[in-house]
Amino acid sequence: MGKNFSRKDFSRTWNQQVTFENCVFEQTIFERARIENCLFLNCSFLNCSFMSCEILDTTFKESDFSRVLFNECTIDSSVFELNSCFESMTYPLEDNKNLINTFSEFSFYSEKQAEDIYMLLNQLKKIPAMRATSSLFHTKKRSPSKSERKEYKKIKPKDAKKMGLTKKERLRENKKRKSYRNQAIQVHKQNTKDGKNTYVKKEHYFF
Numbered sequence: 001m002g003k004n005f006s007r008k009d010f011s012r013t014w015n016q017q018v019t020f021e022n023c024v025f026e027q028t029i030f031e032r033a034r035i036e037n038c039l040f041l042n043c044s045f046l047n048c049s050f051m052s053c054e055i056l057d058t059t060f061k062e063s064d065f066s067r068v069l070f071n072e073c074t075i076d077s078s079v080f081e082l083n084s085c086f087e088s089m090t091y092p093l094e095d096n097k098n099l100i101n102t103f104s105e106f107s108f109y110s111e112k113q114a115e116d117i118y119m120l121l122n123q124l125k126k127i128p129a130m131r132a133t134s135s136l137f138h139t140k141k142r143s144p145s146k147s148e149r150k151e152y153k154k155i156k157p158k159d160a161k162k163m164g165l166t167k168k169e170r171l172r173e174n175k176k177r178k179s180y181r182n183q184a185i186q187v188h189k190q191n192t193k194d195g196k197n198t199y200v201k202k203e204h205y206f207f
Contacts, residue, residue: 002043027127049124067120121200128195140197142188152181 002022011031021041031051035058043063050070058078065083125137144152154177155163160170191197 029127047120047123069120069124118200125198125200126195137198137200139192140199142185144184148184152177152184154178 002020002024004024005028006024006026007028008025009029009031010033011029012033014034014036015038016034016036017038019039019041020043021039023040023043024046025043025048026046028045028048029051030049030053032053033050034054034056036054036056038058040058040060040063042061044066045063045068046066048068050068050073052071053073055073055075055078057076059081060079060083061081063083121137154174155165155170157167157170160167165173188197
């Protein structure tokens with residue numbers, strides 16, 4: 001019976017001479033991992049990402065790939081044999097063709113493949129560990145607009161005089177503005193935590 005490695009993090013691990021048979025890898029992350037002389041037999045990969053990995057002398061056989069991304073990986077003397085690909089990012093594994101030694105001759109994705117990858121990355125950015133991958137994602141810092149800065153700006157005594165505000169009114173208004181500013185900061189922090197301020201870098205994706 002195979003194991004379920006769903007939502008596991010294999011980042012910075014070294015897997016050598018390991019046989020994975022009938023295993024499930026769903027939303028599994030491989031970042032800067034070394035996979036050497038391993039066998040993946042009849043495994044299922046769904047919404048997985050291989051980031052800057054070394055895949056050496058390894059065989060993927062009779063496995064299913066669905067929405068899987070290889071990004072800036074070194075793949076050498078490895079075999080992809082009799083696999084099935086569904087909405088897969090592991091191009092060019094179309095028509096169950098064997099792929100031996102290297103992906104070097106397939107450097108760029110087609111426009112359709114790039115669109116699929118872009119959609120996948122927008123799903124993966126919800127995972128905190130993925131958002132930390134600066135080569136793929138950019139997190140926007142809070143930058144208040146001109147109108148927001150004006151709205152939250154602290155009123156100085158000389159400005160209050162021009163506005164016809166008493167000291168009490170000025171202090172009350174400044175307190176209200178500070179509260180609004182802090183609320184905006186907290187909303188931005190929460191959105192950042194939820195991945196809403198993270199964007200996929202629109203660049204070419206490489207194997």
